Structures are given as C-alpha cells and as structure tokens.
Amino acid sequence: MGMGRGECHIVKRSLFEMVKGYNETLAAGEDFDLYRRIKRFGKIKYLNDIIIYESPRRYRKYGYAKVFMDWSKNAISVVMKNRSVSDVWDAVR
Numbered sequence: 413m414g415m416g417r418g419e420c421h422i423v424k425r426s427l428f429e430m431v432k433g434y435n436e437t438l439a440a441g442e443d444f445d446l447y448r449r450i451k452r453f454g455k456i457k458y459l460n461d462i463i464i465y466e467s468p469r470r471y472r473k474y475g476y477a478k479v480f481m482d483w484s485k486n487a488i489s490v491v492m493k494n495r496s497v498s499d500v501w502d503a504v505r
Contacts, residue, residue: 423445427453440501441486448491469504485489 421443429498431449447456470479482498489497 414499421457423450440496440498441503442496444485445489445490445494473504475486 423446427450428446430453431446433446435445436442438445450456474482486496486498489495
C-alpha cells in the first residue's frame with residue numbers, strides 16, 4: 413500500500429516537491445497521504461538495516477490499542493475521504 417509513519421522519512425527532494433510535499437490541511441495522516449501519492453511514481457523502499465527508536469510516550473499515555481485505532485481511522489479516512497478523522501494531533505510530552 414505504501415505508507416510511512418511520521419518518525420522518519422527519507423524522500424528525494426525532487427520527488428517530494430513534485431508531489432507538493434505534505435498536505436498540511438490534514439491534522440493526522442499527512443505522512444500516510446504523502447506515501448500514497450509518492451507510490452504512483454515508483455517503488456517505495458523500506459530500509460530494514462536502519463533502526464529508528466520511537467518514543468513510547470503516546471503508547472504509555474493512551475495504550476497501544478487506542479493509538480493503533482486512531483492511526484487506522486485516520487489512514488482509512490485519508491484514503492477514502494482525503495481528510496483525517498482527527499481535528500488535531502496533539503504532541504505528547
């Protein structure tokens with residue numbers, strides 16, 4: 413399906429500019445939307461030999477099930493309606 417979560421994206425600048433970057437009107441799912449548009453122009457490669465550590469703060473605050481459900485709802489909404497379900501994606505500090 414071609415998706416990238418918000419922690420780390422490495423995209424060629426020319427491709428990023430060609431697809432007009434992130435859709436900043438989306439409160440959540442803008443990373444999913446970016447990769448959905450990028451995949452039209454070629455394959456997306458996942459680099460399994462690079463490790464990116466993710467902060468567990470969101471999981472600790474809301475739990476894995478809620479975080480997964482929120483991501484899933486926003487991803488489906490971006491694909492089906494071109495908008496996120498969430499009005500805001502709060503930073504968890």
